[in-house]
Amino acid sequence: MVFARKHLAECGSTNTEALAHLRDGGGPLLVSASRQTAGRGRLGRAWLTEQAGDDAALTFSIALPLPAALDLSGLSLAVGCTVADVLDPAGRRIQLKWPNDLFLDGAKLGGILIETVPLPADQRGVVIGIGLNLRPLPEGADREAFASGHAALQTLDPAATAAATLDRLAPALRGMLADFETLGFAPWQAAFARRDLAGGQRVRVGEQAGTARGVSERGELLLETAAGLLPCSGGELSLRLEKPL
Structure with a gap:
C-alpha cells in the first residue's frame, strides 16, 4: 500500500x-x-x-x-x-x-x-x-x-x-x-x-457504570457490571474514569 x-x-x-x-x-x-x-x-x-x-x-x-x-x-x-x-x-x-x-x-x-x-x-x-x-x-x-x-x-x-x-x-x-x-x-x-489506562478501574460508559476489564477481539470495551460482563462498542459512546469516593 x-x-x-x-x-x-x-x-x-x-x-x-x-x-x-x-x-x-x-x-x-x-x-x-x-x-x-x-x-x-x-x-x-x-x-x-x-x-x-x-x-x-x-x-x-x-x-x-x-x-x-x-x-x-x-x-x-x-x-x-x-x-x-x-x-x-x-x-x-x-x-x-x-x-x-x-x-x-x-x-x-x-x-x-x-x-x-x-x-x-x-x-x-x-x-x-x-x-x-x-x-x-x-x-x-x-x-x-x-x-x-x-x-x-x-x-x-x-x-x-x-x-x-x-x-x-x-x-x-x-x-x-x-x-x-x-x-x-x-x-x-x-x-x-x-497500555490500557482504564483497566481494572471504575468507569462510566454512557450511562452505564462498572469496572473496565479490557477489550474483546473486536475492540469492544468489556464492562463488568452487576448484571455480568457487558461489551460496549465505540460509536457515540465515551468512557469516563470515576473518581474514588
Missing part, C-alpha cells in the same frame, strides 16, 4: 481535506497541516491547541478506500497501539484510553478520529485523523480548557518535531493498515491491554 503525501500550511481540518479527496475518487493519501483552524474530535468536540506555528502539534489524516464489508471495529485502538509503540517502545509512559485517546504520564497527549464516506463499487472511504501535542503549554496558558490535562511529546522526546514524528509514524501505520485489512483488531488486543 503506497500513500501519496500532501502538506498544507493551513487548513480547516485534515480530515475534511481527506474526505473530500476520497469523494473525488482519490486513492490512498496522507495529508498533514502545520495549522488547523477547525480541528475536531469525537462527538463533535473541537480539537484544541493553544499554540500556533510549526511543531506546536502534529495534525494529519490518512485517507484510503477499503472494502465496504470490512469490519472497522477496533481500528482506532489498533491505530493507538501503533502510535504508542513507535513513540514509546519501552511501553512505560504512553497509555491508551478507550476508544481513541493517547495519554502521556496521565495527561492527554492526543486523539484519533475515524470517519467514513460511501464510495462506488462496494468500497468505503476511511479517514483516520490523528492529532498529537508536541510542545508543552507556555507559562500562564489556560489549562482549564483541557479537561483531561495537556501532555506534550517533547517531554518524552525533546527533539520531536512535526516532520520527524510523522516520518516515524507513517511507515508503521501503513503496515498496520495492511494487516488490519486481513486480520482485524485481534492481533492488537494484547498490545492494548499493556
